[in-house]
Amino acid sequence: MKAKARFLLILFLVSGSVSCDRSREEQGDQGEPVTRAEAERASVIGAAAAKSLMESLGGQLKAALAEGGPVSAIRVCQQIAMPLTGAAGNSIEGISVRRVTLKPRNPANQPDAADSAVLAAMQAQAKPEVEIRRVDATIRYYHPLPVQEVCLTCHGDPATFPQELASVLTELYPDDAATGYQAGELRGAIRVDIATP
Numbered sequence: 315m316k317a318k319a320r321f322l323l324i325l326f327l328v329s330g331s332v333s334c335d336r337s338r339e340e341q342g343d344q345g346e347p348v349t350r351a352e353a354e355r356a357s358v359i360g361a362a363a364a365k366s367l368m369e370s371l372g373g374q375l376k377a378a379l380a381e382g383g384p385v386s387a388i389r390v391c392q393q394i395a396m397p398l399t400g401a402a403g404n405s406i407e408g409i410s411v412r413r414v415t416l417k418p419r420n421p422a423n424q425p426d427a428a429d430s431a432v433l434a435a436m437q438a439q440a441k442p443e444v445e446i447r448r449v450d451a452t453i454r455y456y457h458p459l460p461v462q463e464v465c466l467t468c469h470g471d472p473a474t475f476p477q478e479l480a481s482v483l484t485e486l487y488p489d490d491a492a493t494g495y496q497a498g499e500l501r502g503a504i505r506v507d508i509a510t511p
């Protein structure tokens with residue numbers, strides 16, 4: 315977050331004004347800022363849920379890569395990514411977890427207007443930070459997912475993919491948009507939806 319934006323956010327939080335009419339008009343369906351109390355609660359819950367998903371999915375992905383290489387790891391990922399994402403939301407009542415991206419591989423991970431606005435904001439940051447927004451009665455916690463070296467195996471330049479890897483991707487994801495990334499770019503975000511009490 316740029317220094318000025320951060321200052322304005324702090325000013326906004328300190329002033330305690332929540333979703334006044336002006337911010338509603340300006341933000342539209344792109345999500346609204348939250349109060350400090352809401353942000354604090356969402357940070358704790360969101361971070362726990364995001365960590366749990368990163369550990370479970372990341373662990374399985376690494377194990378699958380080590381065991382069977384990228385082609386079999388893609389099949390494993392296709393089977394387990396959605397169930398593990400759902401399961402990350404089951405441990406805490408009143409939350410649900412999903413993954414969103416501007417360039418989806420799995421069409422289920424398509425962003426809505428608020429997601430797209432947050433992802434675009436993260437992309438503009440040198441080092442993306444957690445974003446928290448209100449959309450209707452739900453607080454959304456967004457944890458950025460940067461591309462690491464290991465991700466390039468399946469999300470990098472398709473020209474470098476072995477033939478078998480390219481074929482299995484086309485077979486499973488005919489509309490795959492999630493290639494062509496470079497290390498350090500934003501791949502997407504984990505979104506934790508938290509119901510307001």
Ligand code: HEC
Pocket residue numbers: 375379384385387388389391392395396413414415417418419420421423459460461462464465466467468469492501502503
């Ligand atoms: C073995 C191949 C493979 C590797 C390595 C890999 N992914 Fe993926 N990724 C997939 C597949 C397959 C999907 C689609 C299935 C799903 O997750 O729903 C996917 C989907 C995703 C999604 C969900 C959004 C979408 O496009 O559908 C995110 C976010 C993501 N990957 C991030 C990463 C990150 C970050 C890394 C590195 C830490 C990584 N991936 C490494 C294969 C891989």
